[in-house]
Amino acid sequence: MGRSHHKRGGRWALAALCLTTSAVSGCGIVGPAVLSRGRPAYNEAIARTDDEQMLMAIVHSRYGETGSLLAVTSITANLRVGATLGAEVGIGADDSFSGNLVPLSAGAVYEENPTISYAPVQGEQYLKQLLSPIPLDLLTLLVRSLETRGGVLQLLVSRVNDLTNPDFVASPDAQPDARFARLVELLVTLHQAGVAVWVQDPEQSSGFALAIHDTGGAHDREVAELLALLGLPQPRDGSRRLVLPVASERARSESTELTLTTRSVYDLVEILAASIDVPETHGREGLSLSYPPLGAAGRNLHIRYSEKKPKRALVRVEYRGSWYYIDETDQPTKEAFRLVSALWAVSIASATQHLQKAPVLTLPTSR
Numbered sequence: 001m002g003r004s005h006h007k008r009g010g011r012w013a014l015a016a017l018c019l020t021t022s023a024v025s026g027c028g029i030v031g032p033a034v035l036s037r038g039r040p041a042y043n044e045a046i047a048r049t050d051d052e053q054m055l056m057a058i059v060h061s062r063y064g065e066t067g068s069l070l071a072v073t074s075i076t077a078n079l080r081v082g083a084t085l086g087a088e089v090g091i092g093a094d095d096s097f098s099g100n101l102v103p104l105s106a107g108a109v110y111e112e113n114p115t116i117s118y119a120p121v122q123g124e125q126y127l128k129q130l131l132s133p134i135p136l137d138l139l140t141l142l143v144r145s146l147e148t149r150g151g152v153l154q155l156l157v158s159r160v161n162d163l164t165n166p167d168f169v170a171s172p173d174a175q176p177d178a179r180f181a182r183l184v185e186l187l188v189t190l191h192q193a194g195v196a197v198w199v200q201d202p203e204q205s206s207g208f209a210l211a212i213h214d215t216g217g218a219h220d221r222e223v224a225e226l227l228a229l230l231g232l233p234q235p236r237d238g239s240r241r242l243v244l245p246v247a248s249e250r251a252r253s254e255s256t257e258l259t260l261t262t263r264s265v266y267d268l269v270e271i272l273a274a275s276i277d278v279p280e281t282h283g284r285e286g287l288s289l290s291y292p293p294l295g296a297a298g299r300n301l302h303i304r305y306s307e308k309k310p311k312r313a314l315v316r317v318e319y320r321g322s323w324y325y326i327d328e329t330d331q332p333t334k335e336a337f338r339l340v341s342a343l344w345a346v347s348i349a350s351a352t353q354h355l356q357k358a359p360v361l362t363l364p365t366s367r
Contacts, residue, residue, distance in 0.1 A: 176296035
């Protein structure tokens with residue numbers, strides 16, 4: 001009996017060594033597996049909560065309340081990996097436990113303990129970023145890269161030369177300036193045809209210009225109408241190419257420049273806040289702010305209100321016992337929200353670079 005137990009114990013020890021070695025060697029593939037699962041999850045959570053934070057700030061603005069933002073500054077995920085080994089050994093006659101015991105079990109376990117650090121978004125640098133007009137170089141890059149160029153110009157630009165595109169209009173019956181809408185339409189049409197292209201200004205390494213090619217070609221009528229709307233002279237020297245430098249209103253020095261006045265991120269937040277549905281009782285009781293009628297930039301935008309949690313929502317937040325959300329099928333509002341989110345993120349990123357001495361809130365996740 002002793003020899004039998006000795007042989008059986010030796011076999012179990014050998015099996016235990018093999019299983020433990022296998023479990024530990026399996027740890028070599030734990031890292032990539034965790035990365036493939038963890039990184040998308042963290043990224044998705046950050047994107048979703050950023051959208052929710054932004055929408056909540058817009059809702060706070062509609063109610064005239066002070067909002068605050070926290071920027072995620074770092075995520076540190078600590079991983080613990082260990083091997084487990086178990087054995088069940090019977091004592092006494094074999095028939096008392098035969099077939100009822102698991103001789104040996106082994107495995108590898110790991111747990112992830114992330115630490116997330118936040119920094120409050122505040123200070124003079126952030127306020128300047130929020131209130132400053134969107135830089136012309138950034139606007140030009142957006143217009144060049146986004147497919148919905150007309151929507152970008154309509155939302156971000158409040159004036160082109162003498163054509164205005166105000167945030168709000170005087171009365172509900174007032175109509176936006178049809179000339180501005182026509183200007184945007186012409187710019188989009190000529191850009192898609194390759195006739196009007198936003199380029200680097202050949203005379204200024206840091207500037208941009210609108211280059212109009214083939215001024216006497218198939219699109220000569222559209223080009224002539226565009227220049228007339230801008231109040232610019234028609235080309236008379238027989239040139240087939242016209243370059244209009246892009247400048248801000250305050251920097252305009254030549255009659256052939258294309259002067260643009262852009263909105264600030266704060267202006268865009270106010271436009272989105274004015275597009276929010278609010279309960280009638282909140283308006284009557286003075287809980288929510290009243291805005292003038294929206295101009296062309298915001299007339300197609302719509303942030304909805306519901307007493308029940310909406311099912312089809314791009315982003316939603318609960319506030320005062322109700323839900324405010326953007327419908328996932330509302331393309332104009334989705335596009336505007338995405339664009340404002342990107343611009344707001346730029347402001348936050350610029351501001352958090354100067355917050356090294358600000359208090360940092362670090363939240364370790366419990367096991």
